[in-house]
Amino acid sequence: MDTEIVRKRLLRRREELQGRANRASADLRHESDPLSADFAEQVTQRESDEVLSAISETARGELKQIGAALRRLEEGRYERCEVCGGPIEPGRLEAVPYTDRCRSCAAGEPGAAAR
Ligand SMILES: [Zn+2]
Numbered sequence: 001m002d003t004e005i006v007r008k009r010l011l012r013r014r015e016e017l018q019g020r021a022n023r024a025s026a027d028l029r030h031e032s033d034p035l036s037a038d039f040a041e042q043v044t045q046r047e048s049d050e051v052l053s054a055i056s057e058t059a060r061g062e063l064k065q066i067g068a069a070l071r072r073l074e075e076g077r078y079e080r081c082e083v084c085g086g087p088i089e090p091g092r093l094e095a096v097p098y099t100d101r102c103r104s105c106a107a108g109e110p111g112a113a114a115r
Contacts, residue, residue: 001090003073009097010073014066017059024056062098069098081105 027033028049036042072078081088083105092103099106 001079001093003078006078006093006097007070007073010066010070013097014063014070017063017066021056021059021063024052024059028052028056065098065100068100072100 030045033045035045069078072080079088079090079093080086081102082100084102086102088099088102092099092106
């Protein structure tokens, strides 16, 4: 595996997510759109705040996983399953580049590699 390519992919994804999380946080602070005095309008704003919080939380969760994946990459553990210690399927890393477990462990069947 070309770890340099993987690292670039992870870094690009991290930037994208950081941008998304930052935009969502800025919108949540209502920097460019202050809370309306109109009640119905406020309800709409609150609803969109909930969506923004969800976006921001999801992005931050993935950012954490990407940070951990970059660390594993540096330590040469990137292709090792954190649960069973077996190899993570290349196709799985391709699809979920920040995953830390093999297909079986992700599916909740730890120890599949030891069978
Ligand atoms: Zn595993």
